[in-house]
Amino acid sequence: MMSSSAQAPASPGEHHPSRPLRRLTARGRKEAHRVSSPLELFFDLCFVVAIAQAGIALVHAVATGHAGEGVLNYAMLFFAVWWAWMNFTWFASAYDNDDVLYRVVTLIQVAGALVLAAGVSEAFDQHNYVAIWLGYAIMRLAMAAQWLRAARSAEGTERTMALRYAGGVLLCQVGWLGLVVLPEPARAWVFLVMAIAELCVPAYAERACPSSWHPHHIAERYGLFTIIVLGETVAAATTAVKSAMAAHGALGELLPIAAGALLIVFSAWWIYFVAPIHGHLRSNRQAFLWGYGHYVIFASAAAIGAGLEVAVEQVAGQAHLSTLAASAAVTIPTALYLVTLWALHSRHFKAGVVQQLLQPVTAALVLCCTFLGDSAVLAAGLVSALSVAAGVKLTARNAAREHRARAAAA
Template sequence: MSNVLRRMHARGRGEAHRAATPLELFFDLCFVVAVAQAGRQLVHALAEGHPGHGIPGYLMMFFAVWWAWMNFSWFSSAYDTDDVPYRVVTLVQMAGVLVLAAGVPRAFDRGDFTVVWFGYLVMRLAMVAQWLRAALSAEGEERRTALRYAGGVALCQVGWLGLLLLPSHAKPWVFLVMAVCEMSVPVFAEHRQQTGWHPHHIAERYGLFTIIVLGETVSAATVAVQSAVDEHGALGLLLPIAGGGLLLIFAAYWIYFAVPIHLHLASNRQAFLWGYGHYLVFGSAAAIGAGIEVAIEEAAGKAHIATFAASAAVTVPAALFMLTVWLIHSRHQKRGFLQQSVLPVSSLLVLACTFAGHQAVLLAGLVAAVTIAVGVTLTARAASREAAA
């Protein structure tokens, strides 16, 4: 009967062998749909030559997806009881994710956030219920922290009504203000006492979501290549893009998982900056796949943009990924000027590849591959010096 209903006590930070659960993995898979929807809308906007609409729209939709995932992931790291009520409420949250994903095209194309807001409402009611349940089982400052979370999440959901009630020109500003308010809730809620999130567990959760985003990128690029080959057979232009894109994706995986970041996550001071910074990591990783689709459509003559713009759709997010991973993730484990400079320099070189015409993606992929080789070599030399000392 213990698995039917348990008291929702905080998990211990020093808990051994803490790993992601099957329920958490199932939860993450629901976000594949939402990420794919946001990426697909970005492709359409960029291919039609509307970056001024596509990029802000993508940033807003991806924030909605990312923040919904963040809310659950950090809560589950601190309070996962894996009993019946916890599982049922989590499944309700997953239903909300799917509703949100269904509303992404309408929000992106028409500025109609009704379906997205309702999906968020479903998720938020479940999230508030989880925090209230945690408060019932806690005492003192831990209870007040849970109540602050419940209240903050509920108030922010009310604030998002501005997307439904205010005119179109005000919606980007509403989104910006509410995004700041959302990210302020954890800072406010935990200013007296930290929740019991687990460093190794949360690092694993972020790593798994990185894999999911990169997997979606591979899928999007594969479909784009298949479509172009079926319709045009322009293998001479498509194969370099496909090869360079694949090298970029493989390099993104290697770069992210090169260091054990959980050793850096000692307190909220490190965790907030690292966790929030992943908005750019995840968003740029997903945008690489969208950019590959755009580059393929341009090479096949289906996109209404210049080759330079199509190349930039790949190189800019790839460079942003490299730089952001170094800034919030990799640099904490790098030693010496040479190791620290590899990713920043490589990000600049990837950007420079934008001017290489139809070979831009292939050259960017080769730069990424060389980056891995240089990084591995420098790490091996540093390890040899330490062993000799």
């Protein structure tokens, strides 16, 4: 079901006229040739700065023996970045008119992400969330302004939906003040309650009227952000290897980690893009479950890079933790990425028990690689690569079988 203003695809002229300001009206869900805009790509790249800062802080926490606290802080900070990114992505898919005001408000959200990134270290080290709250507030107030602008141009149930979004965003932002004003023991509970509240806002708002997000555009946006996060993982691992070599010259000990890292990242990319997902995003229920689940996919993909840095530092003698713990820093997020991607994405394209079990079994084997000592990362990479090869072989075999069956039927 679509709002009345989104029944027909808009022509390019309606979205790229010469006027600097125009009404913020819904775009058509079946609009042809819908792709990511340069502004959206710039938005993603700037948000990755905050993800990189969270990864650096996670590396420091794990390397100094505070893995539990580090993972909790990482999960909280990553939620703020991911949720602001996701809200903008779905809004833009439905309402992007690319006028001057839309661009300015979007750039304000980017500024908020950079403020948040600047406060990551203090949040991890001193549990000071003032900069985090301020950066998140900038992003969320800008998002509420976008929804209010959409409400001004909408009518009926679509206007109700937009106002619910704006009101929910503003109310939640007030609740997040608890991270700043309440004592430290209460902050984990504040995060849990407010995260649930944030997740409920879209479900409540779209009960009035589903927004006109574009399935192909949403799938492309998530895919591009996955590529950027995996690229950050490669960059983090490369920097760690370079630093270790400069300080200790331990090239022979680092080569297995470097090779394993490449195989893990290459496999993560291959598995994500092996089949298009936009055809599965047919309703709000399917799309929201898929979109929300990407919190784990994005967070684990970024955590792989942090884990690789920890593994390099452990080999170079810069991290005060065991080989087992350093290996787990890589294998656990890798396994989590694989099994979550299978649950949300890959299983919809698997035929037969063997194909369905391939990815979960791969995740289990990657976890088993944790206990292989210095070869753990390389073994995890080989297991991931062999899983990709097996998947390609099974897909080709099934395609050949279907072709023979059609030929026989003809």
